[in-house]
Amino acid sequence: MALSDADVQKQIKHMMAFIEQEANEKAEEIDAKAEEEFNIEKGRLVQTQRLKIMEYYEKKEKQIEQQKKIQMSNLMNQARLKVLKARDDMISEMLNEARQRLGNVAKDPSKYPALMDGLLLQGFYQLLEPKVTIRCRKQDMQVVQASIQRNIPIYKAAVKTNLEVRIDQDNFLAPDISGGIELYNGDGKIKVSNTLESRLDLMAQQMMPEIRVSLFGANPNRKFLD
Known part of the structure; x- marks a missing residue:
């Protein structure tokens, strides 16, 4: 039995709707997969950059701590040298005073x-x-x-x-x-x-x-x- 034009048109529309639905579902599936892969990659990149940032600031923190230690050591050395110089100056003054008094020995x-x-x-x-x-x-x-x-x-x-x-x-x-x-x-x-x-x-x-x-x-x- 031959199909009428109306039946043919109806079947064509039905097939087109089916194909369109399949295409939409496939597109949604692709979009979902792409979104998932995007989120995974984005998470990976974020984690990688986060680790890099943490490493960077940890390195900076260690550098700052090392600089603080060096600076503190330098300050302590400078203070120690000042103390030693002050002590040496005091001893030198004492010896100079003793030398000045030597003349009195020969006068006795x-x-x-x-x-x-x-x-x-x-x-x-x-x-x-x-x-x-x-x-x-x-x-x-x-x-x-x-x-x-x-x-x-x-x-x-x-x-x-x-x-x-x-x-x-x-x-x-x-x-x-x-x-x-x-x-x-x-x-x-x-x-x-x-x-x-x-x-x-x-x-x-x-x-x-x-x-x-x-x-x-x-x-x-x-x-x-x-």
Whole structure:
């Protein structure tokens, strides 16, 4: 039985509607799949960027923390250096004051000759030479000459050898020397400095650990005093 034109048109419309429905469903399926993939990719990208941002700020935080530590260390070192400099300045001032007082030692006639005896005899023992030349301040010549006469016999008795001593009257000690003497062997190549300044410097060097403890207290981080 042949279909009428109306039936044909109806079937065509029905097929077109079916195809259109299938196309719409397929399109919706594609859209949904695309939306899902988009959301998955978007989530992945967001998570990746989030991790990158977190890593970036963690790195920045570590850099800032490191910079803070370095800055704090620098500040502590600067403060420590300032403290050490202040301490050294205080010790230098104390030693300078002591040097200024040295002149009073040579002005005391009751003590200076005995001190000269000790400086002279110690110099003899350090040199252990048969001939010794002494340099002194010009104003100390009589004190030194008397000390020589007193101590040559003591030296000879101790070391069992002769000793010839002369005072160098062409080269006196500098005017700014507070007192004491310099001793030289026969050819002048060996020198023993027993001026008051040199003895003070030697004593200060030897007693520096004790001086620091007396002034600033013991350093808990220091195991040895040498």
